[in-house]
Amino acid sequence: MTFRSPGDTQLNADVSWASFDPIAYVDHNYRALQAEDEEIIHIVRDHFGDHFRGRTPGPVSGIDVGAGANLYPALAMLPWCDEITLLERSSANVRYLESQVGSYDANWDQFWRVLCKNEAYAALDMDPRAKFRDAVRVEPGNLFDLVRHEGRWSMGTMFFVAESMTTSHKEFARGVECFLRALAPGAPFAAAFMEHSRGYHAGEHFFPACDVGELEVYESLEPFVGEFKTMRLKASAAVREGYSGMIVAYGRRNSDSGIPTD
Numbered sequence: 315m316t317f318r319s320p321g322d323t324q325l326n327a328d329v330s331w332a333s334f335d336p337i338a339y340v341d342h343n344y345r346a347l348q349a350e351d352e353e354i355i356h357i358v359r360d361h362f363g364d365h366f367r368g369r370t371p372g373p374v375s376g377i378d379v380g381a382g383a384n385l386y387p388a389l390a391m392l393p394w395c396d397e398i399t400l401l402e403r404s405s406a407n408v409r410y411l412e413s414q415v416g417s418y419d420a421n422w423d424q425f426w427r428v429l430c431k432n433e434a435y436a437a438l439d440m441d442p443r444a445k446f447r448d449a450v451r452v453e454p455g456n457l458f459d460l461v462r463h464e465g466r467w468s469m470g471t472m473f474f475v476a477e478s479m480t481t482s483h484k485e486f487a488r489g490v491e492c493f494l495r496a497l498a499p500g501a502p503f504a505a506a507f508m509e510h511s512r513g514y515h516a517g518e519h520f521f522p523a524c525d526v527g528e529l530e531v532y533e534s535l536e537p538f539v540g541e542f543k544t545m546r547l548k549a550s551a552a553v554r555e556g557y558s559g560m561i562v563a564y565g566r567r568n569s570d571s572g573i574p575t576d
């Protein structure tokens with residue numbers, strides 16, 4: 315296992331994102347449903363279900379930022395969205411996501427089944443694969459460029475991205491800001507973070523991470539959100555390497571509309 319020494323800095327632009335191996339990543343993290351993901355899905359599905367209960371929203375657009383090789387954040391937005399953007403920087407992950415749009419792999423069914431424990435998902439009146447195919451658009455791109463699309467999406471997710479793409483705390487905070495600024499005032503969001511991660515493998519290649527705890531996650535979100543919660547989930551069996559737990563945050567975008575800072 316390779317870990318960087320504490321002094322090493324690796325910025326997002328320095329990383330070879332094309333070397334991300336989506337199949338190895340899925341095999342390691344999402345081929346079978348892990349207890350931690352089940353807990354996260356439980357929280358996120360109930361948050362979105364509560365947000366939309368009793369509302370008849372107009373057209374809803376969702377975005378999953380840094381979708382990588384994980385479909386469950388998009389599945390969590392599926393019942394409400396006419397359109398879901400999967401924004402992803404790695405060309406290898408873009409190819410993986412494109413391969414899933416037409417008919418996603420069977421391993422994702424176990425994630426959908428957990429979502430269906432909430433009636434909003436169970437009540438979907440069509441095959442989730444057909445709805446996914448209709449709604450999802452894969453967008454190669456950089457989350458730092460989302461500043462050009464302030465307030466565009468009506469719900470959003472960002473899972474294991476801001477802290478898992480750089481060693482820089484400044485880039486971590488900027489990543490969270492760019493994600494939240496892309497959401498319209500009042501938009502529900504969910505985000506997940508590795509706690510105190512020291513980096514990770516996706517296949518042969520080792521990728522950087524920024525060491526954050528619940529306080530840093532809270533502080534990065536707080537200027538851009540109204541009511542929100544953060545929850546720490548303890549690491550169970552060491553399925554994912556080099557971290558101490560996961561942090562889930564969920565709530566709604568506030569109506570702050572200032573110009574992003576550099």
Ligand SMILES: C[S@@+](CC[C@H](N)C(=O)[O-])C[C@H]1O[C@@H](n2cnc3c(N)ncnc32)[C@H](O)[C@@H]1O
Pocket residue numbers: 326331334379380381382383384401402403404407455456457458472473474475478479
């Ligand atoms: C640890 S993976 C998380 C993938 C997925 N969201 C998940 O829940 O497993 C980090 C992802 O962020 C993507 N990424 C890194 N830098 C990015 C950037 N600047 N803009 C968009 N995506 C980026 C990587 O390619 C990778 O897919």
